[in-house]
Amino acid sequence: MRVRDLPLPEQFVAHFADRGIRELYPPQAAAVDAGVCAGENVVAAVPTASGKTLIAELALVTADGPGLYVCPLRALAREKYEAFAALPGVDAAIATGDFDATGEALAGTDVVVATSEKVDSAIRNGASWVDDLACVAVDEVHLLGAERRGPTLEVTLATLRRRNPELQVVALSATVDNPEAIAEWLDAALVESEWRPVDLRTGVAVGGNVTFDDGTTTAMAVPNAAVGEAEAGGADDGPPGDTEVTAALVADGVDQGGQCLAFVRSRTEAVALAERLADDRLAERLGTESAATAAADEVADVDGTATGQRLADCLRAGVAFHHAGLRAGHRAVVEEAFRAREIACICATPTLAAGVNVPARRVVVRDQKRYAGSAMEWLPTLEVHQMCGRAGRPGLDPYGEAVLVGDEDTRAELVARYVEGEPEAVESKLTDPASLRTHVLSAIATGFAESEAEILDVFEGTFYAREAGAGGLADAVAVAVDDLVAAGLVRRETGGVETYRLAATPVGSTASKQYVRPETAERIVSGLRTAAGMRNPTTLTVFEVVCDTPDMQDTYLGNAERAEIYRFARANAGALTTAMDEPDDFEEWLESVKTARILDEWIGGATVEELVASYRIGPGDLDSRVERAEWLLSAAEALAETISVRVPAVARARSRL
Secondary structure (H helix, E strand, C coil): HHHHHCCCCCHHHCCCHHCCCCCCHHHHHHHCCCCCCCCCCEECCCCCCCCCCHHHHHHHHHHHHHHEEECHHHHHHHHHHHHHHCCCCCCEEEEEEEECCCHHHHCCCCCCEEEEHHHHHHHCCCCCHHHCEEEECCCHHHHHHHHHHHHHHHHHHHHHHHHHHCCCCEECCCCCCCCHHHHHHCCEEEEECCCCCEEEEEEEECCCCECCCCCCCCEEECCCCCCCCCCCCCCCCCCCCCHHHHHHHHHHHCCCCCCCEECCCCCCHHHHHHHHCCCCHHHHCCCCCCHHHHHHHHHCCCCCCHHHHHHHHHCCEEEECCCCCHHHHHHHHHHHHCCCCCCCEEEEEEHHHHHHCECCCCEECCCCEEEEECCCCECHHHHHHHHCCCCCCCCCCCCCCEEEEEECHHHHHHHHHCCCCCCCCCCCCCCHHHHHHHHHHHHHHHHCCCHHHHHHHHHHCHHHHHHHHHHHHHHHHHHHHHHHHHCCCCCEEEEECCCCEEECHHCCCCHCCCCCCHHHHHHHHHHHHHHCCCCCHHHHHHHHHHHHCCCCCCCCCCCHHHHHHHHHHHHHHHHHHCCCCCCCHHHHHHHHHHHHHHHHHCCCCCHHHHCCCCCHCCCCHHHHHHHHHHHHHHHHHHHHCCCCCCCCCHHHHHHHH
16 A cells, blocks of 8 residues: 555655655555544554554544644653654644643644643643544553553543544554453454564574574574673683673674664663673774764763763763663663664663664563562563564664573573563553542542542543443442542532532642642642641751652662661751651651752752762652652642642742752
8 A cells, every 4th residue: 555545635645755655564554444544443553663653643644633642751752743743734742741731832733742641631730622632642552551651541541532522542552462452442443463564583592592483593602601700709611691692692783784772670780781792892893983982972961970971981882771860861862873873782671662762683682580579570571572572673674683581491481471472461550549549539620520420430431441340440439539538638528418529629629730649649738737837847848748759759778878868867857747757668768868868959059970979879860850859849839828838948949959
């Protein structure tokens, strides 16, 4: 099927042709046959790199009205916004922040790119532009099964469809076990395919030997012992370590003219692997020394942190590491340099697999387990498949290879679980108590529901209700309402002898509009009241309040610094709203004190370099904590006004961030 044969204005045909898109891939053609250009609902469950974005573009540019593209991550939203903004005659906008705003400036825009959280918050704040939407395209819809993001995506989609029954929904997904269930939920045609534009073979490496699922094998020379093992007293004739096998796989891929992605379980491992690969002079092997050096200089200019310097050093050798602890500027340089084929390899945590578009000739998954609370657990098959799906760039690579690093003991498990295994089914997480309380409060605060029965009506259109029936939520909703009443966020107003209506209290209404979780609002209100009774609450006081909430990300507290943070909390007990014998989880509270201390030193003039060195955090971690603190302090100001409490330190802290 040719693009020219589609019901598109000539400027779009020319635009796609300029980008080399003249013929549709089979999954794209199947989506057109399913009515994606005719206003029909479509679910496309197809592999990575098989053209999902074009399916969404076709739906949005042929829709009879404004469109919305929902992304799971901000970085991905920026990438998609740039793609839509490049479409001729299309007025595109991006919305990822300002959770207490309606986003009315977005009204009239042809295509809005936003996270599900932003859309949810806009709805809570009374946005009218969502009712004018003709089409919504949802990227990574399988994230319905994610712990915190899933319920928001699920309820947002259900709300949009409830408010606009004629809305076209186009959902894009990786291959999952139950795409037909998602399609049935959305009343959509299912386009399911295993087709890829570049052939992918997947194998397991044991030592220097790789066995692929197509029956082929390859062998590489790998040192018998990992670097450092012999020096540490280990045998120098034992089996090669996973890192050395990974290094050999990367070097082999680069020597064949390809680029590589190497996935490991943690940030520390990503940095360590990148520094090990730097010894192999990958830029020289790829022939990109000058370009890699230019990228390194660009990273060094972002800041003067040790993290940035280590990244720059790796880049000069043609390799990079990528994780959430990097600043956005660091990550952008790495991603662009890799896409421009200026560096040979990125060593990343699994988050990159679900993020920006950085395909490579060969993907190496060194670690297939990660620490999950109390023990190491296997990664979900879907997550590993997404990593493997990054292998092979259309038009650039003749093939793609994904290699899982194992040993004789794990070979059979890796083949069964990841090479031959099917990805998991998507299951709703809406019944998670914390998530359910959040969305029950939203339903009440926005006036969508005034009773438990009406709340169930609101949730009737959710994926959970489609799978289990709305009645399955009844008991959970009743508990959520009781919890919200006990927290002072919802009240029961008598409407007769045995009837009542549910209404959000002023605090509950403010919490919903500020887009904070009920538990966060409860903690902030309690903290503000305590602070108001203190003789001289400081900026540290209010930072401790907002940091000790579930909406502030935890900051890792190492054993070596635990005693120091304990001494700090004890020395500053008079400035904290929580006594040291009060927390239910003392370690978690100490982590919040650490975050509060970092933020207080930040507004006191400490530099990024100083804080990163002192507190063992990444520069990107500091950026994210500052951003969250700005949001939570804004919510604290609104809540303080709601309860008529005056704590000037809140405004001081916010103004200095």
